[in-house]
Amino acid sequence: MSLSNSQYQAIMRIYNERQYQDRYEQDIRRREVYEKLPQVKAIEEELGSQAVTLARLLLDGDEKAAEASRRRTEQLRQQKAELMAGAGYPADYMEMRYHCPECRDTGYVERKRCRCFRREQMKLLYAQSNIEAVLERENFDTFTYRVYDDRKIIPGIEMTAAQYMRQVRGWCLDFVENFEQKGGNLIFTGSTGVGKTFLTHCIAKALIDRYQSVVYLSSGDLFDIFSKNKFHYEPEDDAQDMYSGILDCDLLIIDDLGTELNNSFVSSQLFYCVNERLNRGKSTVISTNLSMSMLRDAYSDRVSSRIVGRYTIIPLYGDDIRTKRQVQLDEISR
Numbered sequence: 001m002s003l004s005n006s007q008y009q010a011i012m013r014i015y016n017e018r019q020y021q022d023r024y025e026q027d028i029r030r031r032e033v034y035e036k037l038p039q040v041k042a043i044e045e046e047l048g049s050q051a052v053t054l055a056r057l058l059l060d061g062d063e064k065a066a067e068a069s070r071r072r073t074e075q076l077r078q079q080k081a082e083l084m085a086g087a088g089y090p091a092d093y094m095e096m097r098y099h100c101p102e103c104r105d106t107g108y109v110e111r112k113r114c115r116c117f118r119r120e121q122m123k124l125l126y127a128q129s130n131i132e133a134v135l136e137r138e139n140f141d142t143f144t145y146r147v148y149d150d151r152k153i154i155p156g157i158e159m160t161a162a163q164y165m166r167q168v169r170g171w172c173l174d175f176v177e178n179f180e181q182k183g184g185n186l187i188f189t190g191s192t193g194v195g196k197t198f199l200t201h202c203i204a205k206a207l208i209d210r211y212q213s214v215v216y217l218s219s220g221d222l223f224d225i226f227s228k229n230k231f232h233y234e235p236e237d238d239a240q241d242m243y244s245g246i247l248d249c250d251l252l253i254i255d256d257l258g259t260e261l262n263n264s265f266v267s268s269q270l271f272y273c274v275n276e277r278l279n280r281g282k283s284t285v286i287s288t289n290l291s292m293s294m295l296r297d298a299y300s301d302r303v304s305s306r307i308v309g310r311y312t313i314i315p316l317y318g319d320d321i322r323t324k325r326q327v328q329l330d331e332i333s334r
């Protein structure tokens with residue numbers, strides 16, 4: 001699952017396209033200014049020839065003439081700035097505008113991969129291309145209460161499932177809304193088909209749209225990556241990047257914790273992952289069929305106490321809504 005040659009090429013193609021687009025848009029802005037202010041074009045041409053002149057004078061060692069050329073250049077720059085300001089253009093209007101100013105859309109800063117490269121890499125590595133299609137269907141906009149029962153009062157919470165889900169949706173929206181300032185961790189518990197995965201999809205979509213780096217993994221895939229990292233050590237950058245991406249991304253979503261093949265390795269890795277992310281101040285969202293006491297039995301006290309202490313636990317109730325939701329979706333598409 002590490003970054004293959006062709007995946008790397010695919011990412012670099014994105015950067016090439018971005019650079020092309022940057023230049024194209026700059027070109028449009030330039031032409032607009034030249035049309036309105038033909039003097040600016042003349043000034044730029046003279047600036048170009050002054051640069052050539054200056055280089056030649058410096059080679060010749062003619063310091064006096066070089067100084068005159070520098071002064072002329074400064075004069076021209078000022079004229080240009082005044083003309084632009086007079087026409088209401090910001091001074092940098094004709095400069096390049098980058099999607100990512102940090103790396104100027106090259107993907108690299110000082111020969112190291114830029115943050116934005118890592119985001120692209122995560123998208124590709126964690127097969128988020130396949131989840132993207134799901135997220136188009138399952139998000140806050142397509143969330144519906146109609147699949148939840150609105151008659152039966154659930155003992156303990158004294159609400160119907162539909163009423164309760166309104167509250168839960170509100171909590172999830174708050175989580176997303178305050179994510180950048182507050183972060184936080186959530187765990188959704190409840191039996192199969194009560195809407196846990198749907199909620200994690202809503203959160204993932206909303207945060208990806210806000211340019212957060214989100215890694216979405218089923219628990220099986222997560223521990224698969226951990227064991228590959230542990231037992232098949234690959235010296236390549238990419239395999240390690242993938243592992244460190246799990247610890248480092250803005251939001252890690254672990255779907256269906258408890259369905260993986262559990263053993264002591266899994267248990268210790270889960271603790272490491274949960275704990276390390278807490279220490280780094282990174283957010284995690286977990287969905288699981290297990291109750292808190294089952295979680296403690298399945299993994300360890302230290303995992304469950306970290307989760308109980310630092311996660312907001314959101315239990316979900318109700319019947320299996322998956323079939324109802326499908327009926328709803330069919331109705332919508334009809």
Ligand SMILES: [Zn+2]
Nearest residue numbers: 100103114116
């Ligand atoms: Zn960048």
